[in-house]
Amino acid sequence: MSVSRFWRKIPQRYNLVGTQCTTCGRYFFPPRSLCPDCRRSGKIVDHKFNGEGTVVTYTVVRSASDQFENTTPYVLAVVQLDEGPRLTTQIACPPGEAKIGMRVKSVFRRVAADGESGTIHYGTKFVPSE
């Protein structure tokens, strides 16, 4: 991912900043600038999520693209934030410990690197919270 493309979403990736439609109250992470329910009548504002959620489903990735090959095996999961939206993330825990329904909280971690000397991408991962 190019430096500018990564940099553009730093607040969202580092701090779990998404959006909320204040017209209907629905929260979005990943952020959306158009509410699918209210469309043009929806008013969208930034929202920082508290970072607590539950594992909806998961896998252990054992064969990855070049960017992530040094990280394997890693737990990849869909997490539902307590405010409602779901996102795809890594759970920083031993592969055998991931479970559906597990409570997790967000942490700031290194996610990937573009090759040996490339940009290091930081972002949000989750860790077990109970």
Add this chain to the structure above:
Amino acid sequence: MRDVAIIGVGCTEFGEHWGTSFRDLFVKAGTLALEDAGVTGENLDALYVGNMSAGRFVEQEHIGALIADYAGLATNHVASTRVEAACASGGLAFRQAVIAVASGMEDIVVAAGVEKMTDVGTGASVDMLASAADREWEGFAGATFPGLYAMIATDYMHRYPLTREQLAEVAVKNHENGAKNPIAQFRNRITVDTVLNSSLVADPLRLFDCSPITDGAAAVVVVPLERAREFTDSPVKVLASAQASDTIALHDRRDISTLDATVAAGRGAFSQAGLTHKDIDMLEVHDCFTIAEICAIEDLGFCKKGEAGRLTAEGTTALGGEIPVNTSGGLKACGHPVGATGIKQIYEIVSQLRGEAGARQVDAEIGMAHNVGGTGATVVVHILGA
């Protein structure tokens, strides 16, 4: 709207074609289809070409023009359009050709699909395939394409009584069919143990749950039904063409284990054709992973959610079963050159309906094709009838 018929089909062998270029693959499939249809290139009104990612696989864009040129049609100035919807590019190209003919705008149209995937390494192709999902919010976190389908499998197996062995039976059945298909990438039979002993790719999916990296191309010729008899005694009618979208990211779906776009496109197709499930004699579904075939059979409504694994293990979807699924070997055994897959499905159904499927021939008059882009963000469903 005019009724539309298929008058000719062609397909290359699917596999790792080290000696064959992107354009050579396409020219081969196109030539076979035109010969089969008894049509010459100068009679063509338009080409629609399904291709996912030539830009990244072979660093070539502007595929429509390239293909028209190397098909020898540049001086005829034939209209040529590339169509892209990730792994559903082929199905979508076919749908564009059907719409063009049905509308009355064009008469003799080729729908094709092509993908040349083996010019890059495996790590690079894994990364490219991940671009069928949401690069910004799935790929960034380390989601691979097998990883996303593995998360569907985890959710599914948590909620429904699907066993690991039943899931393996999908691959066993598709290799059995592939063994009877001369164009298939894999023509070897396997057992449940072959699957269970293969290496884990993304838990619970193993190597033999996954479709391979493949080079290949396929093409079909469509015309107005009223003109079909000018070219062939065995035209195949297009009874329905339906398409549906869903969220690009798996995490935003209403239900992780149900492809709502498959449900919507399937219902749309049945309603257009005025048919019910009992009328369908065979299915080509999008089994990019074994779990995907299970979901497809259920989401198209051929059985209740949670039952497809048991039905597969019981042989209901085998060649001699009640409703044969993926007689070609599917994506798993026939291979999955992503842009070509949707056209290969049409090729297989036409071969079956014409009684030309050799050792894998089933008794069929009506067949359904189901082609998925990404993890279900685009679904295209067609019903064809003899």
